Amino acid sequence: MILIKALLLYLLACGLGVADEAVLTEIAARLAKTPIAQGDFHQYKQLKVLRKPLISTGSFTYDQSKGVIWKTLTPVVSLLLVNESKLLTGQGEQAVPAAFGKVFKAMLGGDLAALTDGFNIAGTDRKTSWQLELSPKDEMLKKIISTMLLSGDTELRWLEIREAAGNVTRISFDNVTHPLQLTEEQEADFERLSP
């Protein structure tokens, strides 16, 4: 992914990153570089007050310029559309939670340039996989999210969000592909995000 590469260069230039520069360069080199990504997700949410996890599955679509479609299929069908400034759910337009629209889109697209604004990044790179740990700089976001873990190979495969309140969300991404074009349905969904 081109953007990750750009980001890493930026990090090196500014001396902002705390990640080992070699590691980040390697990770960037490994990631697939296309403007569109899609796949299935499996989300496992463990809330402190609940005895059992909330489990949902569905599909996602990432488009570099348009944002993200997050389509939950089980346990209830719902659609979430998000870009940097707008968030649409089944209950209408919502405020994009602190730095989240950007984070969400950036993680799926590997556009870590946007993430450096709000997070300290540390990383490790092994033969088969890499891992990044993000901790928010923003005081407000810190109150909600303590850390986020990303891991993958040529794709982002695994995301874990640890909330300050003790709740944990784990999302795994499967069957990731990189089509050249969006389907009509995807186009139509993104259309709803444009102002």
Next chain:
Amino acid sequence: MNVYHPKLTAGLWLAGMLVICILGGQALTKDWLETSFLALLPSNEQQPEIAKATRQHNALLNRKVVWLAGAATSHEAISHAQKLKQQLEQSRLFNKVVLEFPQQQYIRQYRQLFLYRYQLLDAQTQAILATNPEQLIRQNLEMLNSPIGQMQAADLERDPSLIFSRYFNAQNPVKLNLEQGIVVLSDRQQFYALLLAELQNERLQLDKLEILSNLVDGATEQVNAAGGELLVSGMPLFTAHGAESAKQEISTVGIGSSLGIIVLLWATFRSVRPLLLSSLAIGSGLLAALVICVLFFGKIHILTLVFGASLIGVADDYAQHFLCDSFGEQDWNPRKGLKFILPGLTLGLISNLLSYAGLGFSPFPGLQEVALFSAMGLLVAWLTVVLLFPLLLTGFKFDHQPGILKLTSYWEQHWPLWVSKHRRGLSLLLTVFIAGGLWMLTPQDDVRLLQSPPAELLRTADKIRSLFSMSPDNRFFLVSGQDQADWHQNEQRLLQRLDMLKQQKSLTAYEGLSGYWPDVNRQQQNYRLLKQKLYDSGLLEHYMTDLGFEQTAVKAELKQFASAESNTLALMEWLATADEAKQQLWLGCDSGRCQSTVALTGISDAGALTELQDLPGVVWVDQVEAVSSLFARYRIRASGLLLAAFCLASLGLGFKFGWRNSVTIMSVPVVSLAVSLAMLGWFGQLFSLFNLFALLLVLGIGVDYGLFFFMAGDRRASTSLGVTLSALTTLLAFGLLAISSTEIVHAFGFTVTAGIVAALLCAPLIGLKTISSE
């Protein structure tokens, strides 16, 4: 007039001016200058409660300044805004500068209202519960499973059904994106960090307004230099701009007419004494006018001073007549001169005072000030000429024939002849001109003409509105009821209709207290609704168990619900938790009536909204429309006033000089008025109430000129000089008003200028006739 005691009268004058100076010393040390545009408007005459609601509605609006710091990334935008915030705080202009989202306040509000969570339901939740409670459960699952449901998940422990979370979010219906606790808006190209500032005082003094303008300019430059963009808007900026342009105009008009008078007087008299004397007359007049106005009104509006500056040209008339008279006779002395000109001067003063008194009858504080200011200025200038000049002009004599006298004599002799020679063609031309102009005259009564902000300021305001639509419109609804319950019912009915209109996109948002605070009956209904649909039906228990709550948590929730049955939240308690914008919606209860306002945002179909005032207890308040219609009413009333003044002047002249002569003299103002109106038509100028007040002045000046020429007798040459000089100075003053950027000031100047030119052209035709007929 046999009483001629120059020394005694001069002493009188001196004593009077001394009193004025002493009074002035006291009055002008306080804050005496008014700059707010709203101070010019009449307060609502018929309904004091609407006036009160309007004041409260505007109070916050008039202090609020919205700043948007823009940049290519939100990070940069925020850093611009942070620097800006420091600057604003250092300026000490504002009592509140808000950049970070007031999180503590929200947490406090959450805690206070949480106790009443089973009584407080938003309209949407009410509807879902009543019709399809399973839908609520479904929406909860959707939210909890969503990758962004962290906030809701965090609330789940306290608020398992998430009904309070829904209520709390509905209280803040505008969805704003926060970054580092700062509101960030975006228009696809730029990111903007929002900063809200509130001025300490609704009515800023002139120097503070200047500081504000400089602050805006300086900050804009800084942000631009850093590669960003700064958008600033708010009522105070419009006020600041108005005050600034008024200040410029005062100096343009003041300096322009002073210079003109100096040049004219010097060219005519070639002596220092007339110059000093004229300045003395004008200066005393202006000083007295200012002091008396401030004493009478408490404060004087800056726009009054713009008109006041034009008074220089009018106040000068009396002095010039006296001085010019010295050319009328070889063996001239002040005693003879005064004796000759006093009747004309006095009649002139009376007709001028009458026309200004007409202005005083208008309901507009601004015009009342102008009327008193001008009347006092003229009166004191006249007194100075009559009381003081005889002493100071002792031994005054000219030994030259001024070139300008030759010119005006030539003009006075040949112009009437030329006119009389071509009278057929000229009268036809005049008739066509007047008829055509009047045909094209279209009245305009828009209050917005009072203020003419520059296009750039308006563009910025529009851009901000497109990014950030939180500032309410200046139109609103006033809702009342006999008691709180009645009021609540009335407002609820209105809000339901507004919701329908919102869905039809007639407006983008509305805000009424009853939407947030259910009254006591409603609170009980809400509780019963929850009990019936969610708690007693077992739906909540089912949902909580399915979701994975412990059995103890389910029991605890049921118990909390049962024990909260008798809770009620009073309106005052609710208001205490709300922010200022919501608090000011409540107008209070008194003498068997409770009232509130409903604020509206993004109105696109005002017609649909006005229909809602048929609802009980609902009044549509449109300040702009109300004042505009007031303008229209008073335009008609002022036309009557003009007619009355005309009749009065004709009658007065008729008694003194006979009916025939009265008609002759009055022909000058009649033609001037007609020409002035026709000019407005031909040039497509604004024709409103204010032009009519200007026409009152034209009437006064027209009568003056007619009178001077009528009474000139064998002193036509010196009269012609006096009238021409005074016309030129008046023209200069009002001509300069015509360049004003404020529409009404411009219209005023244009109307008077056209009228005076016409009067100047007509007046010499008068005396001549009487001479030739004798």
